[in-house]
Amino acid sequence: MARAQHITGTAERLARNDQKVVLGAVAFVVLLSGLYTVLGVGMDMTAVEMTRMARPIGEPMAMGAGAPWTLGYAVLIFLMWWVMMIAMMTPSAAPVLLLFTAIKKAGSAPGKAPLLSMLFLSGYLLAWAFFSAIATALQWWLETTGLSNGPMMSLSSRALGGAVLLAAGAYQFTPYKHACLTHCRLPVQFLTAHKRTGLDGAILIGAHHGTYCLGCCWALMLLLFAGGIMNLYWIAGLALFVLAEKTFPHPRLFASAAGTLLLAAGSYVLITAF
Template identity: 85%
Template sequence: MALPQHIPGTAECLARNDRMVVLAAVAFVVLLSGLCTVFGAGMDMTAVEMTRMARPIGEPMAMGAGTPWTAGYAMLIFVMWWVMMIAMMTPSAAPVLLLFTAIKKSGSRAGRAPLLSLLFLSGYLLAWAFFSAAATALQWRLETMGLSDGPMMSLSSRTLGGALLLAAGAYQFTPYKHACLSHCRLPVQFLTRHNRTGLAGAVLMGAHHGTFCLGCCWALMLLLFAGGIMNLHWIAGLALFVLAEKTLPWPRFLTAGSGALLLLAGSYVIVTAP
């Protein structure tokens, strides 16, 4: 008499294909946040329209006053920043996320690996929520002082735009930049040194890794103020560079080269300012 075949349940199937589950979740998060960014959900114009109307750094368009700042509008801008950061930064977190999944899969509770990985990703994105809140406050301040073109969300001063390029370029050469980048490029070392257990531990580990990532990339992300916060050319360019900086060989060459280019670009913008 033939023994009945074991039909795996949903939970067992998910546990066996944890890598695919995590990759699918990352792809869904990136796709959804990317679509929200491109179509400017909740904004007066889509990112495509803003990109078409974009001007050189520090050359605002005569479009009248922007939207008055209220608590509701500030929350909308925060969500815009956070969704954009999720779309830009999540792909570069995929390697450490997959390694974290593999480590948890080899533990005593392998079935929880996908859940723990999603909690790790949530903690990582919480770190960028902190950055998004700071960027929103900075944008509010700049517009209040008349230093930002409200409708296009870009700096209205060419000199200030050049100074931002110089600051971002100089930061590429700092020890703090290299220390944070090393943590991002060595996920095995990070996960070994900062291992935590449990659901809360997964969130804290993700937030910890996100803090290193934030320390590595915050100056680059602020360059969106120079090129236009919703300028898709700058969004795509920065996202691809961050991914390259964290995954390709010779990170020192990429970091130093980009820093030198930013310093040259900032000097040119300031020298040619009226």
């Protein structure tokens, strides 16, 4: 009897701290995905080794041929991309996730708030699974055409690297970028305008929010091709930039300043490529 009361009391305390439970789950997901990325699970080299051997954008490096593209290798590369996206993008989704938890806690089924929040996060990450599938196909194409260094997973053409920087910089000024960034920065308005109920509703609204996040950040994520997909400096730098872009004041000014720097860097890389 005493044991049953103890278990019940523990459950009630957890229910009263739903946001802490959700935040702890998010931290656990980020930790696991971060370790997976750093250790380069299934890869010939860890991310630490690749980072240590990294060269400037587009600088050739004699490393031999990469692994052949089989179905199993393609799945491995997809998982590498997706887990890396989970580690990079989940922290920036924490504000909307915690707000979603609070809303569900105040709703008709407060006991389901943590479950619904995890389903919301699952939907959000499904959007990045879609991006990861496209990135995997793009990586396959780049390697098979000789435009990417297979073992180091970076562009072998300095001119192409400069073009990627220019494209990412230009996208920072587009109305699509600012529209998606606005949705990401205003979780209250997003959740108010896109109400859904039930377990499937939590997944769908999470995927909807993830789609806006994808629209905001896809060009930035493609910069990994220029700097090295498993280069930890680029991974950490982009993750911090995305978090800052979604939380710092004056978002248009911040995005435009970053776009200007990317355009300048891309121009320099492109000019020095010839």
